[in-house]
Amino acid sequence: MENQGNMQSGKKAAVIYFLAAFFIACIGIAGANYLKGELGLSAEELVKKVELTVEIAVLLGIAIAVRHLLKKRNRKIAGIIVFLFVAGFFSWQNSGIWQESQLKPQRLETPESEFDRYDIKDGHFTVAEANANIVKEINVDYLDNVTVHFSKPVAQKVIVRVLYETKTQHGFDNKTRKMRVKVHKGETVGCVSMKVKDVTRIKIGIGRKIGTQFDYGYTEINGNYAARMHQKKVSMVKYFVFFMLIPAGYFILAAGKKWQEKTDKNICLRILSFPFGFITILSLFATFLVVNLVEWVKMTCGNVSFSIILLQLTSPIKGTDSGIINSIIKTAVVPPVLLAVAAVLCYLFIVRGMYALEDLPVKKIPRWSKICIEVVMVVFFLHTVQVQGTEIGMWDYIQSVRESSDFYEKEYVNPAKVKMTFPKEKKNLIYIFMESMESSYADKEDGGTMDDNYIPNLTKLARENVQFTDKKDGKVGGPVCLEATAYTAGGLVAQTSAINLKVMNSGAVSDSFLPNLTALGDILNKQGYNQMFLCGSDGDFAGRDAYFKTHKDYQIEDYKAAIKEGDIPKDYKVYWGHEDKVLYERAKKNLKKLSKEGKPFNLTMLTVDTHFPNGYICDLCENKYDTTYGNAVACADRQVYDFVQWIKKQDFYEDTTIIIAGDHTSMVDTGSKFWKSLSNDYQRTVYNAIINPQCAYKKKVTTKRKFSTMDMFPTTLAALGVEIDGNKLGLGTNLFSGEETLREELGANYINKELKRNDKMYNQFY
Secondary structure, three states, X not given: OHHHHHHHHHHHHHHHHHHHHHHHHHHHHHHHHHHHHHHOOOHHHHHHHHHHHHHHHHHHHHHHHHHHOOOOHHHXXXXXXXXXXXXXXXXXXXXXXXXXXXXXXXXEOXXXXXXXXXXXXXXXXXXXXXXXXXXXXXXXXXXXXEEEEEOOOOOOOEEEEEEEEEOOOOOOOOHHHEEEEEEOOOOOEEEXXXXXXXXXXXXXXXXXXXOOEEEEEEEEEOOOXXXXXXXXXXXXXXXXXXXXXXXXHHHHHHHOHHHHHHHXXXXXXXXXXXXXXXXXXXXXXXXXXXXXXXXXXXXXXOOOOXXXXXXXXXXXXXXXXXXXXXXXXXXXXHHHHHHHHHHHHHHHHHHHHHHHOOOOOOOOOOHHHHHHHHHHHHHHHHHHHHHHHHHOOHHHHHHHHHOEEOHHHHHOEOHHHOOEEOOOOOOEEEEEEEOOOEHHHOEHHHOOOEOOOOOHHHHHHHHHOEOOOOOOOOOOOOOEOOOOOOOHHHHHHHHHHOOOOOHHHOOOOOOOOOOOXXXXXXXXXXXXXEEEEEEOEOOOHHHHHHHHHHOOOOEEEOHXXXXXXXXXXXXXXXOOEXXXXXXXHHHHHHHHHHHOOOOOEEEEEEOOOOOOOOOOOOOOOOOOOOOHHHHHHHHHHHHHHHHHHHHHOOOOHHHEEEEEEEOOOOOOOOOOHHHOOOOOOOOOOXXXXXXXXXXXXXXXXXXXXXXXXXXXHHHHHHHOOOEEOOOEEEOEEOHHHOOOOHHHHHOHHHHHHHHHOEEHHHHOOO
């Protein structure tokens, strides 16, 4: 009776322990998801994770019941059959195969008469006008893809684009509801993945450029059925194997009870299992951390290249906005800690539950099982690194840097060896780098991608002055950022020296920054310019002060200088240091001082209030838009315009050229409403405007240009009236000359590929 009572109390204790493990797991998952809420993760994802936890708990419960409650052999067999059935059902449900089976391919009847703006002859199509398309009503509950089949392999690249309407979203003008795919030469199928619900109509465009030719076959929705079903079946098998490991692990541990005391005394097993706690917890935390960090980067920064990620990781943390640091800690660091702690507590409760059921002789698992868990966790961590590394392009980057290139040897023009003739009366330069300022902030009518024009004043400055644009109609546009130039330090170096900034010198805080390079500051310094770099953050962040001191003797007026000079109180700190409202007042003060020193001057300044992800709202900003970032951009637009108007009223303006340029394109927060109208078809470019240039040029050279931020280096000197022998410096081309840029000659893809590689000549800049 006593033994029976002990067994009953043991089972009750086991139930409590297992329930505690279950609730801790749910709390850990829910807590981690809540902390990551600002990344835009949906409640649906949380539900899926909790459902999986419930399914694991159910299967473990069935396995325990089979061992302890079902004593007769036939009942145990029945219990095993139930387990297999439930595991199979859960696998089928999680794989989504039941949803996929409902998405049978449906061929669309598309007579040639329905195609608009094509020339058609015997099934051979030629794009005759812009926006050639066909519109079809489909009315489906779920649309996985739209697949276009060609009757013959295409002879050239053909773009297939699909726009859609739903029951609640009408019209084809919203670019967020536009997908596309490239069908390359020799291919016969273009499959555009959609994955949207309640679609009523689709608009299909085959071929983007006028003159594109192809032989059309037919179009189907939810095509590629066999491949989709195969993928789901593979997923179902993986889930089933995973679910089978649960009882397998439990039964093996319970069955090994009688050998545990003997095996635990083995000296080799003792040594190998000794670091169990450290390795398991560390691997678990590191796995969660890697996944969460990659998720944070992709959701907050968008599709940035790995070189930029690496450059930021190797930069000193000093001077970084506390909001970004807090976001990383809250959404990418604390959740892994919470999940790791929850996993450890679950393990402890499960072990005690097994002990209460007498499946373990002591309150710990066998040493051999600890070794197995160590190996599994390390392998799982390495697999995670491999998958997530692929996700952010880490392995492609590593492969690239191991390859050698002679690109700089062939294309780089050393400014130190180029003849440059300055005008007799040297002109002043005011170079305003605006943080993350890009032309896409304008509305569609003015060349941007937004529904509202967040930068009406900058748009006006571009129209009234000189702006180099990629648009053929002269609308707002600009240069692209090439490899390792799409962040602040890289952007500054690109526009003032026409090279990209590789990881070796990112975040440099030494007194020497690319010492063998000739930059804009070196050239102006030789011509007797007084030079100043003005910013509202710590100048030593990412080595900016070191760069400008090295090239050449700039006076650094940063956040620390503002405190020292009494422009702000000693304890004043907002955002990255101080806001742009203060920066412009400091700029006015320093311009008055520079203009009275009897020498030409170069004031280079960097704003900060439009830094991703949300910008900074000061007391000058209006609450006009429904996003913080939109209001920050609009506020920056007004402040820079007012500053330019102030300059125009000063005595030194007639002898001064003003350049306004974004330091790079913004990091795209994919969860923000601000970016809802951005589409993959739109070419995002850096804003630029040159006010009061001192050179002659033809209007046609300013439009329909393919160029990069590196071209701003020689263009800036030309705007000061400098004649450049050959019109090329570094990797940049003087845009005023009308000569072909490297991007126009070679294409951005080729240049970016070469810039990633290890270049012997580039290394000589160090």
